[in-house]
Amino acid sequence: NAGVMQNPRHLVRRRGQEARLRCSPMKGHSHVYWYRQLPEEGLKFMVYLQKENIIDESGMPKERFSAEFPKEGPSILRIQQVVRGDSAAYFCASSPDRVDEQYFGPGTRLTVT
Amino acid sequence: AQKVTQAQTEISVVEKEDVTLDCVYETRDTTYYLFWYKQPPSGELVFLIRRNSFDEQNEISGRYSWNFQKSTSSFNFTITASQVVDSAVYFCALSGNNAGNMLTFGGGTRLMVKP
Numbered sequence: 274n275a276g277v278m279q280n281p282r283h284l285v286r287r288r289g290q291e292a293r294l295r296c297s298p299m300k301g302h303s304h305v306y307w308y309r310q311l312p313e314e315g316l317k318f319m320v321y322l323q324k325e326n327i328i329d330e331s332g333m334p335k336e337r338f339s340a341e342f343p344k345e346g347p348s349i350l351r352i353q354q355v356v357r358g359d360s361a362a363y364f365c366a367s368s369p370d371r372v373d374e375q376y377f378g379p380g381t382r383l384t385v386t
Numbered sequence: 387a388q389k390v391t392q393a394q395t396e397i398s399v400v401e402k403e404d405v406t407l408d409c410v411y412e413t414r415d416t417t418y419y420l421f422w423y424k425q426p427p428s429g430e431l432v433f434l435i436r437r438n439s440f441d442e443q444n445e446i447s448g449r450y451s452w453n454f455q456k457s458t459s460s461f462n463f464t465i466t467a468s469q470v471v472d473s474a475v476y477f478c479a480l481s482g483n484n485a486g487n488m489l490t491f492g493g494g495t496r497l498m499v500k501p
Contacts, residue, residue: 306488315477315491316431329488364431371487377423377431 275299277367277378278347285384286355294350294381298367305348306375307340310362322348355385388413390480392492399468400500407463407495409478415439420454420461421479421489431477437461468499 278297286292298305303324308316318332322342333340337355342348352359362382366375389412399405411420422434435445437454445452449466465472475496479489 304487308489308491315493316479316489318488318490321488332488362429366489368487374419374421374433374436375487375489376433379430382429 277302277365277376279363279365279378279381281381282379283382283384285386287386288356289354292352292355292359292383292385294352294363294365294383296348296350296365296367296378298348298365299369299376302367302369302376304368304371304373305342306366306368307348307350308364308366310364310380312361316364319350352383355383357385359383360385388415388480388482388490390478390490390492392476392478392495394495395493396496396498398498398500401470402467403499404464404466405468405497405499407465407476407478407497409461409463409492411459411461411478411480413480413482415482418480418482421481422452422461422463423477423479424474425477425494426474434463465497468497470499470501473497473499 277299280295305322307319309319310316320333320340321329325344337353339351362380364380365378368375391410418439420437424432424434442454451464453462475494477494478492481487481489
């Protein structure tokens, strides 16, 4: 059973471009969480999705950030018009149920130049 | 609101020493889970343990042990006979009885084990 997959592992974008981060949960997992780790900081929750639904986006910046988890395909975290402050590691985690333990992907390291 | 505090930002030990990483949490939930994750220099997050709030038994797994004390809201992690490969950032985290089960992480403790 493959683990949580994230791609790309490293992404470089210039200011103003769009960044798309993908997360494929473990097989059988329908709950996906996105977390952001700014340099030298801990992880902060961004958004929680279940298939086709956003359950909680309380940690997501109000502008430029969006997330989706379609019926088919990976979950996508989209950042429009990136700025230098968006440079961070973005981790996705999945779980089979709301109360179960979350399994983390390897992360996507976004660098905005 | 939930909060996790790891007061030690950085610890340096010599190989074979024992080391304890502290974690203190705050929550109003009656049911909650506590976690420890390891983040080695390669950057991925490695799950170490999950403990629910009703189980205060201490746990030992090889050189790792965890001490959960509800009375002091602490969930400390001890590595016995540390090794250089233990060098990493260790995160304590909490999830509560909320709608999403999202994790609240502490700021992490960077452990450096020197040969």
